[in-house]
Amino acid sequence: MENKTIFENISELKDNLRQYLETRISYYGISAFEKAVKILTAVTSRVFVILLLFVALIFLSAAVAIYLGNLLESTELGLLIVGGLYLLLGIVFYTFRNKIFSPIIIKSLVDIFFKDDDEDEKNQ
Numbered sequence: 481m482e483n484k485t486i487f488e489n490i491s492e493l494k495d496n497l498r499q500y501l502e503t504r505i506s507y508y509g510i511s512a513f514e515k516a517v518k519i520l521t522a523v524t525s526r527v528f529v530i531l532l533l534f535v536a537l538i539f540l541s542a543a544v545a546i547y548l549g550n551l552l553e554s555t556e557l558g559l560l561i562v563g564g565l566y567l568l569l570g571i572v573f574y575t576f577r578n579k580i581f582s583p584i585i586i587k588s589l590v591d592i593f594f595k596d597d598d599e600d601e602k603n604q
Contacts (some may be wrong), residue, residue, distance in 0.1 A: 515593060519589070519592055522592060541566070544562055545558040545559045547560070548561055
């Protein structure tokens with residue numbers, strides 16, 4: 481009789497363990513999905529803001545080029561100066577792209593990934 485209860489307990493333990501593992505797998509799947517959605521949301525919002533800033537930069541650049549053109553009495557020269565400044569700025573950014581952009585991107589992704597993990601640990 482005792483053998484039967486031991487086997488029943490082992491069977492019940494096996495079922496409980498299987499259910500626990502399935503629950504943990506579901507939890508990690510949902511957690512990964514949540515992090516993917518947060519990353520997608522962060523990227524989308526930043527791209528939108530960058531596009532708006534880019535449009536504003538185009539209008540400001542045109543205004544500066546026209547202003548310089550009026551000062552120098554040559555619109556083409558004003559456009560050439562503004563274009564040259566952007567070319568110089570582009571070369572600087574390209575040269576130092578890893579030092580400028582990598583830390584910002586890494587910090588943003590780390591904040592998104594590990595911010596939730598810290599909150600989960602505090603709640604437990």
